[in-house]
Amino acid sequence: MPLDSLSSTELLTDLWIGGKAVPASDGGRFDVLDPSTGEVLATVADGSVEDALAAVDAADGAAAAWAATAPRERAEILRRAWELMTEQADDLAKLVTLENGKALADAKGEVAYAAEFFRWYSEEAVRAAGQVMTAPSGANKIMVLHQPVGIAVLVTPWNFPAAMATRKIGPALAAGCTVVLKPASDTPLTALAMAKILDRAGVPAGVVNVLPARRSGAVVSAMLHDPRVRKLSFTGSTEVGRVLLKEAADQVINCSMELGGNAPFLVFADADLDAAVEGAMVAKMRNGGEACTAANRFYVERPVAEEFGRRLAEKMKALRMGPGLDDGVQLGPLVNTDAVEKVDELVRGAVDAGAEAVVGGRRPSDEKYSAGFYYEPTVLLDVQPGSKILEEEIFGPVAPVVTFDEEDEAIRLANATEYGLVSYVYTGDLARGLRVSEGLDSGMVGLNRGLVSDPAAPFGGTKQSGIGREGGHDGMLDYLESKYIAVQW
Template identity: 75%
Template sequence: METELFLGGKWVPASSGNRFDVLDPATGDTIASVADGAEVDAIAAVDAAAAAGPGWAATPPRVRGEVLRKAFELMTERAADLAELISLENGKALTDAKGEVTYAAEFFRWFAEEAVRIDGNLTGAPGGTNRILVTRQPVGVCVLVTPWNFPAAMATRKIGPALAAGCTVVLKPASDTPLTALAMAAILAEAGVPEGVVNVLPSRSSGKVVSTMLRDARVRKLSFTGSTEVGRILLAQAAENVVNTSMELGGNAPFVVFADADLDAAIEGAMLAKMRNGGEACTAANRFFVEAGIADEFSRRLAQRMSALVVGPGTDEKTQVGPLVNEDTVAKVDDLVKGALAAGAEAVTGGSRPAGKGFYYPPTVLTGVGADAAILREEIFGPVAPIVTFTGEDEAVRLANDTEFGLVAYVYTGDLARGLRVSERIEAGMVGLNRGLVSDPAAPFGGVKQSGIGREGGHEGLLEYLESKYIAVNW
C-alpha cells in the first residue's frame, strides 16, 4: 500500500514531513497514514508535469494509447485487490466497489482507443481566399481534483482523456480516499507512463494546494468533480489566469414514475438509481415524483425492497449497504430526515440513525413529503428516498425542474412518445428513460445549470483536453 506523494515518477514524503490518517468508515479506526502535501509540494508537482509535457505531447498517439491499454489490463488483473481497498477506505459495499473497478478500468480502455482518433479538418474559406486548416493540440498541464465517492472511476475518467490527448496531470484526490488514487499512480507507472506525466498529491489542505497550482501560469486546465459550492470558488480562482475548466458539480436527480409505467421495472430502476454506492453518488435519484394513482403501491414495494438490504461493513461479502464515508456525511443525512419528519413526512422504513460505531444510516423511504421540503433542495448523498405525488405531466416536469441543479433525471413510462417528450422538457444533461443507470465511458457525462460545465466520457471527453488551432493557408 503506497502512502507517499507520487511526484516526478518517484514516491516522496511531504516536504513538511506531515501526514494524515485515513479512516475506516465502518469503525472510525485508522487504516493508514498518508503524506500530507503542501503548497511547496504542489509547485513540485507542477514542475514535474511541465517538464514532462513536451515529450509526452510528442509521443505518438498509438504509443499513448498502448500505455492506457496496459493500465486497463493491470486494473482488470488486480480488480479484487483494488475493490477491497476502495471498500476499506470508502465504506461502499464490496459489490459496488467491484463494479466501480470495472467501470474505472473501462475509461482507460475507451481512451486508449480515442487516443488515435484525435481529429482535425480542412475546409475552404467561403470567400475562396484561403484554406481553413484546423488541428488539435494538448491543452497542457492539467490539475485534476476528484471526490471520495468514486475514488478510482473519477480519477480514471479524468486521467484517461488527459493522457490520450497528450497532456500531463497533477491529481489531487479527496483526503478521505487517497489510497485508491495512489494505487492508480502505481499502476500507471507500471503500465509505462513516463516520469512526471502523472503526479498524485494527497493533502488535507485542498484549498491551498489547488489555489497554488491555479496561480501557476503553466497550469492550463482544471477538471473538478465535487460540490457546486466548491466549484464556484474554483471557477473564480481559475478566472484569474483564464484557465480552461471542466466542472462536474452537484446533482439533485428527479425520478419520475408515471401511472402507465412498468412498476416492476420502475422499482428495479429505483433501487439501482437510489442505492448504487449507498446513495453516495451525484447521479443518485434524490427526489421521487410518483403519479398519485400508483404512489401507495410504489412506496410500499420500494420500502419492502430497501428494508431487506443487508447493512454492514463494506468489506463483508454479505453487505449490500455499507457505512457512509464520514461523520459529517451521516450527520447531514440524519438532519435532513429529521427535518422532513418534523414537517409531516412519514418513514415507511428506516428514518433514524442507529447507535454504535461507524457511520451507518439505514435505507429509508419517506412518504407524505411536501413539494417545498428542505430534503428536496439538497443532495442527500445517502440511502434515503423521499416520495412526492403528482397528478399530470406538466406538474411532473415542473417539480423535476424546480432545482438549481441539472445533472441527471430518470423517467419511467409505458408511453414512448411521452417519455421522449418529458426527457426533452426536463432540464438535465442526462436522462435515463426507463433505465436506472446512465453512466458509460462511451457517453458524454455532465450537467446543465449549476451541475457543471463540459462533459466527461465519450469523444467529447477527449476534446475537453484539446485546443483547436486554426491555420490559414493557400496553395
C-alpha cells in the same frame, strides 16, 4: 482486513511526484479512516504548497515529450493500464471498500467501470481528428488542428475514488496532457494505487503526479495561480466549484466542472412498476446513495404512488447493512461522521414537516453499528413541497416520495432546482417518455433505466451541475485546444 493482505496491489502512502514516491516537504501526514469502524486505516503524506508546485514542475518537465509522443504509443500505455487494473480488480475493489466504506459488490462495479476509461481512451487517443476545408470565399484553406491544452490539475471526490481518477486521467493522457491529481483526503489510497498502475503501464516520469493533501484549498489555489497550469477538471460540490471557478479566473484557466446533482425520478401511472422499483433501487442505492447521479427526489403519479412506495419500502428494508467487506452486505457505512449527521438532519427536517418514515429514518441502534458511520435505508412518504430534503443533495440511502397528477406538473417539479445533472423517467408510453425527456432541464436522462453512466457517453449537466462533459469523444475534446491555420496552396 489489513492493507498488507492486498497482494496484487502495491500500496503507496507518500506523494507521487516525478515518477517516484516522496514524503511531504514538511513531513506532514494525515490519517485515513475505515468508515466501517472509525479506526485508522493508514497514514498518508499531507502535500503542501511547496509540494504542489514541485508536482507542477514535474508535469512541466514531462509536458513537451508527452505531447510529442505518438498517439499510438499513448494508446498502448492506456491499454496496458486497463489490463493491469483488470488483473488487480479484486484487490483494488477491496481497497476502495476499506477507505470508502461502500459494499464490495459496489466497489467491484466501480473498478470495472474505472478501468473502462483507460480502455476507451486508449481507443480515442488515435482519433483526435482535425479538419481541412475550403474557405467559403475560395481564397484559402481552413485547417484545424487539435493540440493538448497543457498541464491539467485534476481534483476528485471520495465517492468514486477509482472511477473519478481514471475518468480524468484517461482523456488527459490520450490528448497528450500531463496531470497533477489531487484526490479527496478521505480516499487517497486508491488514487495512489492508480499512480503505481500507470507507472507499471509505462507512463513516463512526471506525466502523472498524485498529491494527497488535507490543505486542499491552499494547494489547489497555488497550482491554479501558476501560469504553467492551463486546465482544471473538478468533480465535487457546487459550492466548492464556484470557489474554484473564481480562483481559475485569475489565470483564465480552461475549466471542466462536474458538480452537484438533485436528480428527479419520475414514475408515471402507465409504467411497469416492477421495472420502476428495480430502477429506483439502482438509481438511489448505487454506492449507498453517495453519488451525484443518485435519485434524490421521487415524483410518482397519484394512482400508483401508494403501491410504488410500498414496494420500494420492501426492497429498502430487505437490504443487508454492515461492513462493506462482509459477505452478502449490500449497504455499507457512509464515508464519515459529517455525512451521517447531514443525512440525519435532512430526514428529521422532512419528518418534522409532515413526512412519514415508513422504513428507516434514523441511525441504527444496534450496538454492532456504533463504531462506524451507518444510516438505515429510508423511505419517506408524503414529503411536503419546499422541504429541505427536496432541495439539497442527500448523499445517503434516503428516498423521499412526492405525488403528482399531471405530466406538466411532473416536469415543473423536476426542473424546480438549480441543479441539472441527470433525471430518470419511467413510463410505458415511449412518446411520452421522449417528450418528457426533452422537457427535463438536465444533461442526462435515464428513460426506463436506472443507470446512465458509461465511459462511451458524454457525462455532465446543465445549470449549476457543471460545465463540459466527461466520457465519450467529448471527454477528450475537453483536454484539446483547436488551432486554426489559414493556408493557401
